[in-house]
Amino acid sequence: MYKFKIVYLPEFLEYLQEKYTLWAPAKSGTETEFKVISSFAEIDQSRLNTTLNPKEIFFPRREVLFSYDENGIKTPPPPEKPVAVWGLRTCDTRSIRMLDEVFSNAHQMPEKEMFKDPYWINKYADSLLISQACRQPLSTCFCNWFNSGPFDETGSDIFVIKGEVNYYLKGISDKGQEVLAGFAKAEQTDEKDAAEIKDLQAAAESYMSPALDISDLKSKLDKIWDDPLWEEIGAKCINCGACAYICPTCHCFDVSDEGKAGKGKRVRLWDACMFQLFTKEASGHNPRSNSLNRVRQRVMHKYNYFVDNYQKFLCTGCGRCVSVCPVNMDIREIIKKILAHEI
Ligand code: SF4
Ligand code: SF4
Structure with missing residues (x-):
């Protein structure tokens, strides 16, 4: 050293x-x-x-993937x-x-x-x-x-x-x-x-509070996708998206084209599952049309689906989402509620 x-x-x-x-x-x-x-x-x-x-x-929150004009693609x-x-x-x-x-x-x-x-x-x-x-x-x-x-x-x-x-x-x-x-x-x-x-x-x-044992969190989430508990958890959320925007592990994005025929660019922008339009389909159908669905998706992605794909939680415990939420939703309290929930 x-x-x-x-x-x-x-x-x-x-x-x-x-x-x-x-x-x-x-x-x-x-x-x-x-x-x-x-x-x-x-x-x-x-x-x-x-x-x-x-x-x-x-x-980056906004990134140009390529630009084009009459001379070609850059x-x-x-x-x-x-x-x-x-x-x-x-x-x-x-x-x-x-x-x-x-x-x-x-x-x-x-x-x-x-x-x-x-x-x-x-x-x-x-x-x-x-x-x-x-x-x-x-x-x-x-x-x-x-x-x-x-x-x-x-x-x-x-x-x-x-x-x-x-x-x-x-x-x-x-x-x-x-x-x-x-x-x-x-x-x-x-x-x-x-x-x-x-x-x-x-x-x-x-300085740290004692760690909570979250070893059962994933298996619990496997069993409660359609549990009424989500109505209680999602009720307060106003879907402002601040928690996802500020989170160092959230990584959803949108791709959009700017410009017109002959000259323009394609850009990638941060997006979030907490926004209503994130999953709105061209038909007008929205599979996550309400707050309950969107909060459940965020929690499931971090503590269930990511574990399936990468064998780890998509959360580091940085606490940023706890500090920023305008309605004081605390992800730690949500995890505690899920773990304590009787199925
Ligand atoms: S505590 Fe977890 S969910 Fe919240 S901002 Fe940090 S990494 Fe993201
Ligand atoms: S910051 Fe709070 S109110 Fe805003 S989307 Fe996240 S959980 Fe919902």
């Missing part, structure tokens, strides 16, 4: 910029989101989680440099790895059925994900329900812990180790550093 003094962070980030396009949390009005950073001063590390999620880096050029992300939280790193399974089709699907999304792959290829331990998790954090925690290194290329004087940095992937070995200010940690890290981890974990 390496360390360098906190004051050397700007130098470390400049070092990363030699090889990478650097993304990091930055102010966006009163909120924070990941942005391409040109100088250290632009970074905002005052919040634990960014308000907006990091899927934007590899899966697709976006590949990025000049790979992406490095500073300031991810461990839940967000896990969410990016989950989306990679979807867009790069990295799981065990038969070769002939695979579809690999070139737009995601172009941006994601050779990227460096640097996650930072959460020293003081929020009351909305529940990553520990998913076998994770504030010091979970899973999926990181480099895992960072901010100490009192030093940043401690662990190279998890070969790529991460190579980057750290090449930074001139990085030195090896000693026993005193190991003791500080241990204390910080214990303190961070003490």
